[in-house]
Amino acid sequence: MNPRERFLHALLGEPKDHTPATCVTQVGIVEVMDAIDAKWPETHFDSKKMAALGASLWNIAKIEVVRVPFDLTVMADALGAKVDPGKVNVQPMVKGHPFTSADQMKIPDDFLKRGRIPVVLEAVKILKEKYGSTLPVLAGFEAPFTLAGHLVGTETLLKWAIKSRDQVKEITKKTTEAAIMYAEALLKAGADVLSPCEPTASTNLISPKDFRELVKPYLTDLAKSIDGYFILHICGDATLIVKDMAETGMQGLSIEDKVDIRSAKQMAAGKSRICGNISTANTLIWGTPEQVKEEAKKALDAGVDLLCPACGLAPITPLKNVKAIVTAVNEYYGLPG
Numbered sequence: 457m458n459p460r461e462r463f464l465h466a467l468l469g470e471p472k473d474h475t476p477a478t479c480v481t482q483v484g485i486v487e488v489m490d491a492i493d494a495k496w497p498e499t500h501f502d503s504k505k506m507a508a509l510g511a512s513l514w515n516i517a518k519i520e521v522v523r524v525p526f527d528l529t530v531m532a533d534a535l536g537a538k539v540d541p542g543k544v545n546v547q548p549m550v551k552g553h554p555f556t557s558a559d560q561m562k563i564p565d566d567f568l569k570r571g572r573i574p575v576v577l578e579a580v581k582i583l584k585e586k587y588g589s590t591l592p593v594l595a596g597f598e599a600p601f602t603l604a605g606h607l608v609g610t611e612t613l614l615k616w617a618i619k620s621r622d623q624v625k626e627i628t629k630k631t632t633e634a635a636i637m638y639a640e641a642l643l644k645a646g647a648d649v650l651s652p653c654e655p656t657a658s659t660n661l662i663s664p665k666d667f668r669e670l671v672k673p674y675l676t677d678l679a680k681s682i683d684g685y686f687i688l689h690i691c692g693d694a695t696l697i698v699k700d701m702a703e704t705g706m707q708g709l710s711i712e713d714k715v716d717i718r719s720a721k722q723m724a725a726g727k728s729r730i731c732g733n734i735s736t737a738n739t740l741i742w743g744t745p746e747q748v749k750e751e752a753k754k755a756l757d758a759g760v761d762l763l764c765p766a767c768g769l770a771p772i773t774p775l776k777n778v779k780a781i782v783t784a785v786n787e788y789y790g791l792p793g
């Protein structure tokens with residue numbers, strides 16, 4: 457099997473030769489940016505550099521994926537949010553919100569031509585042409601509830617979730633429409649798998665009941681509207697919502713290290729496959745390669761379907777720790793390293 461076949465089989469629960477060592481979240485790390493001259497922030501605005509960095513963990517570490525972009529502000533920016541481009545080791549962040557009420561939000565006619573959307577679409581095209589026959593091409597973006605927070609302010613959105621739930625539903629319905637348009641364009645450009653990230657829907661910020669009422673219906677709409685594969689990432693301890701995440705119809709769920717793989721697999725059984733969950737906040741940044749391998753093998757023992765970092769890689773993650781994920785798989789299955 458080549459890495460693309462292995463990844464897609466693993467994602468769909470079909471027979472595979474072994475569990476892939478991959479990454480379904482942000483892949484850019486500073487050590488590699490320096491080595492290939494594709495540094496943040498300029499790489500966020502340059503499709504060639506974006507594609508090069510998106511393929512870098514495959515080229516340098518044999519992590520089985522090519523993936524762009526490296527932040528969660530592309531749609532917000534195209535819809536009028538103020539975005540700080542960040543630094544070499546800091547992701548772009550939303551700094552100003554264009555709307556104060558849900559009815560102000562409109563999707564511009566030229567939405568897909570605005571901001572950095574054309575840069576990402578071009579980077580996906582480059583990756584598909586160069587790597588698409590042997591590697592899975594992934595494209596990430598901010599999922600509807602998180603995007604709604606970017607447009608009105610996350611604090612405002614969470615206040616509305618208490619006092620003004622119709623506003624949450626109205627704006628999230630619109631951000632879902634925007635996400636569907638963008639997702640279709642990403643697939644057309646050559647993405648194999650879409651990875652919507654929904655950090656604002658973490659159980660640290662909203663209750664499981666709110667997840668079911670204010671987030672899940674829109675993720676379900678997104679998955680149903682698009683003829684493509686999805687991996688949904690939600691940060692933090694998603695244990696109480698894994699079953700709901702699986703019911704959205706998304707083929708893969710990317711979970712963090714606070715979630716137990718075995719119970720996640722049970723809750724998602726027959727619906728979604730589990731991607732995870734080597735700690736990005738602890739082991740991958742601060743641990744040794746031996747500790748990364750140990751945690752990776754625990755996830756493999758637990759039956760993880762795609763072995764991945766728990767969340768987006770922190771830019772300061774050492775390359776040797778990323779390489780240890782691949783070594784862990786090679787050692788676990790007795791493959792030639």
Ligand SMILES: [Zn+2]
Binds near residue numbers: 690691692766767768
């Ligand atoms: Zn996360």
